[in-house]
Amino acid sequence: MSIFIDQSTRLLVQGITGRDGSFHAKQMMAYGTTVVAGVTPGKGGQRFEDSVPVFNTVADAVRETRANTAVIYVPAAVAASAIFEAADAGLELIVCITEGIPVLDMTRVLPFVHERGARLIGPNCPGLISPGKSKVGIIPGNICEPGKIGVVSRSGTLTYEIIHQLSTHGMGQSTCVGIGGDPLIGTNFVHCLTAFEADPDTAAMVMIGEIGGTDEQQAADFVRRNVSKPVVGFIAGQTAPPGRRMGHAGAIISGSSGTAAEKMQALEKAGIGVMKRPADVVPLLKSARI
């Protein structure tokens, strides 16, 4: 098993004819993801790569293809609207890769998505991959190996670095989820850890956090109370100065809260093995005897 996506994932790509959307749609198809539809308003009736039907609206695509998951590659200016549309069409899982959505837009998007019972991953995230089964987003398939480690992260390339460490040391992954670097996101650490705890094929978890907010502290508290499987964690931004946005909109230390030190302490208190550097992930997991 795995979490959120597997062989039953029937994927719809919003923005499939755009520069990013078309590139990544091909990558996902090459990986073996079942891409059943694309959506680009005005290009309904076309076929992408001579195979995937393109529709004008998400509702049309869902009706015709029974898609159950959407991935969004449209520009930031229309990305909030794309999430609304996907949730309105009844999709269960919506993965928004797009970076740069105004946070005030997200204050309106999130309750809408929640009311319709959909799960949103992102925005501003690399998506997710269940190695050997399905890939939704942009995580490079070639660095992943099937296995028993669940990975959840707020970052992109840092996640790849840690997946790479795992794969080269024979530790494959059940699912790797990039939850995104924005202050308001649809799926947080606790949601992913809950799913990994319930997944019989996940033996241990790696959580990769960063400065800003209190998501990691809440996750630590959740792990202490509800997680029986070993968890190791990393927090990026130990050298980040307060008050400066470190690239991600969410990576900012405000006042005295959201620092790496505070988060690392919270993880340690919860019995989570804390990495001092990315290369510690393998030895820490080995010491947890998984």
Added chain:
Amino acid sequence: MNLHEYQAREILRRHGIPVPPGEVATTPAEARAIADRLGGKVVVKAQVHAGGRGKAGGVKLARTAAEAEAHAKAILGMTIKGLTVHKVLIAPAAEIASESYVGIIVDRASQRPVLMVSPAGGIDIEEVAAKTPEKIHRLAIDPRYGLLPHQALTLGFTLYTDVKQARAAADIMQKLYVAVYAVGASLAEINPLVTTPDGSVQALDAKIAIDDNELERRPDIAALRDPTAEAPEEVAAREAGLTFIKLDGTVGCCVNGAGLAMATMDLVKYYGGEPANFLDIGGSSNPQKVVSALRIITSDPRVRVILFNIFGGITRTDDVANGIVQATRESSLKVPMVLRLTGTNQELAVEILTKAGFQALTDMDEAVKQAVALAKGKAA
């Protein structure tokens, strides 16, 4: 993007919030003319993106126009927390009966805009939160309905017992909420919200931060950016499409991805070095970005080594390698480089760099160790 106080006041005024008069001066003579026009006592306030202006000597009371001119002369050009003051706000010295706080931020935990009010105004709200948290009243606003009148009035009564004043405060809160969505603010604060001896309620000082993601669709707000109020390297980086933050160390860092960039800085520290900067070249492999990145990093004379850490996912490492070769051909570097490239097309990247006479590494720890050693060797 932070706005200056005078810009924030203007936004509040446009949304119908009562703000006392005031004008901006860039020279002492202008300051004097404004003080003359306003008449009476005035306050001369430094316009910089830094807190603690008062403590730093950036806020002064002037009894006469001549005094305003003298204060402006002293404040203009002074440095507050590393930032030079280029503008001062001249405003009448208000007679104040009480000071409160009203602010709206987007709260990550509730995923809603949260209105915060406190009768303890005029000081840093974080200090109030730490010392007397019971003096802060919070309300998470449902963005589908906005700030409802009864909610605002309830909070108004936490500030004032007089119904007229409570209503005036509630009206200001509702207008502030509208302003937040209208300008795309991630933070909007009125501190202090004052009552004057005649009983009126006014926004004396304001602070607004705009969500950078809003700027593209709000050119009028984007035009409020004051590049003279920011570090020049950071302005250059933004224009080149890079995210750059200057730090005090000697190891220049050039990384793709914000999380990996932070982790790289942390690893530099772990191995005993000090990072000179945060720099995310983003997902693009455009060689021009590498050229710009190198120029910005090397403009800092303290940088003794440049460390590249590239994990190619979507970014092709051979593209970055070509960028490095091109950049160093255009202008020779005075400091050594340590290059680490892993991921998509890494064999090609190593080949390109080796041919150009560079050594390319694939292990992150190894690269950081080498960079730190080089930075120390040169420093010794």
